[in-house]
Amino acid sequence: MSAGWSMWVMFLVVLNLGITFFLFLWAPRAKIPTQPDGTSGHVWAHGVLREGVRRLPLWWVVFSAAMFVAGFTYLVLYPGFGNHKGALHWTAHGELAKDVAANDGKLDDLLARFREYPIEQLAGDPAAIQMGHRLFMDNCAACHGPAAHGNVALGAPNLTDDDWLYGGSGKDILTSIEHGRAGVMPAWGPSLGEPNVKHLAQYVLSLSGAPHDAAAAAAAKPLFATCAACHGPEGKGNQALGAPNLTDPIWLHGGTVADIETTIRGGRQGAMPAWDKRLSADQMRVLASYVYHLAHPDIGDAGR
Incomplete structure (x- = not known):
């Protein structure tokens, strides 16, 4: 002041x-x-x-x-009379630091216990799930939604369906949280032309058994060879690249004809930020266990 x-x-x-x-x-x-x-x-x-x-x-x-x-x-x-600091030298920053230190002291024993379990087993510990839920709401819910059902508009995947772009093991999930992910679907519209974009969209629909134009899908089957480099010859995806499985009814950017045509024509770009600068190693492990728990809600209690 x-x-x-x-x-x-x-x-x-x-x-x-x-x-x-x-x-x-x-x-x-x-x-x-x-x-x-x-x-x-x-x-x-x-x-x-x-x-x-x-x-x-x-x-x-x-x-x-x-x-x-x-x-x-x-x-x-106490402070309140101009710049007078008060005989007790109380400050809001000092009070916060004291409370944080006290809270960290209470968490030390709990986090030490969490380190004893692999992420898949930790996903069954109620205390870890409670802490992970709070970390998720503070850091992840803005994109993935408070119920973790994802956001098609943002390309944020649903975390409750056990369908994973980069792998669903505890290690894979922790890697995604710690280092982030960057996915790129190139734009094929300029090289394929609009008629082929529409035909290829029908073929992609056929891979998942969705209603489609069979003649257009058949005509586009040879074109899928270009896509197979990432999605695989059968369209089952590639977790090493983050290429989604096209044979299931789960769609990252929407599964309507218009959505698929837009994806093929203009491509897609998605980014999962790295959280290693914001969260501690222990917090990221707990968060990974919560995300694993979302897709495996019936997993046993690791603390029993």
């Missing part, structure tokens, strides 16, 4: 406390004109109700004095 703002805050504190403290001392001694019957002369309901004048009760005076003492004591002990 600059010196100017500090002086302004000090001025406001002194002004407000000064006025209220003056009123507190003056009000009990103020002389209020009263009628012979002890009222102020203000009446309502044709004289049925009259305003009485009484001294402030002792408990109110004592309580108010205690509040002034508490206020002055606070300004001496």
Whole structure:
């Protein structure tokens, strides 16, 4: 806080406390004109109700004095009076650091136990799942959704269906979280031409058994040789490359004819950020176990 703002805050504190403290001392001694019957002369309901004048009760005076003492004591002990740091030298940053250290101390034993299990087994530990869920909501839900059902518009995969682009083992999931992933589907529209794009989309639909134009699919079958380099000759994908399986009904960017044509024509690009700069090694293992748990909710309890 600059010196100017500090002086302004000090001025406001002194002004407000000064006025209220003056009123507190003056009000009990103020002389209020009263009628012979002890009222102020203000009446309502044709004289049925009259305003009485009484001294402030002792408990109110004592309580108010205690509040002034508490206020002055606070300004001496804690920051609040301009740049005065307070006799206790309390700061919000220091309080946060103390709370974080206390919380880390409580987690040490728990994390030490988590390190004893492989990720697949840790996925059955209720304490790990609870911690992993919080890490997921804080870091992953923005793309994958709070229920982890993915987001077609972003190309964020559904994590609950056990269908994996880069492998679904604990090690594979941890690698995805730690180092991120980058997927690229090249644009084939310029080289294939629009008619072939539409025919190839029908062939891709046929691979998953979806309704399709059989004649167009047959005509496009030779064109799929270009795609087989990544997706495989049978279209079952390649986890080493992150090329999706085209023979199941699961679609990363949508499975309608228009969606598939758009993917073939213009290509797709997707990026999973690396979290090793934000999360600790222990946190990434716990998060990986939670993601594994999403696709295997019936896994046994590792802590039993």
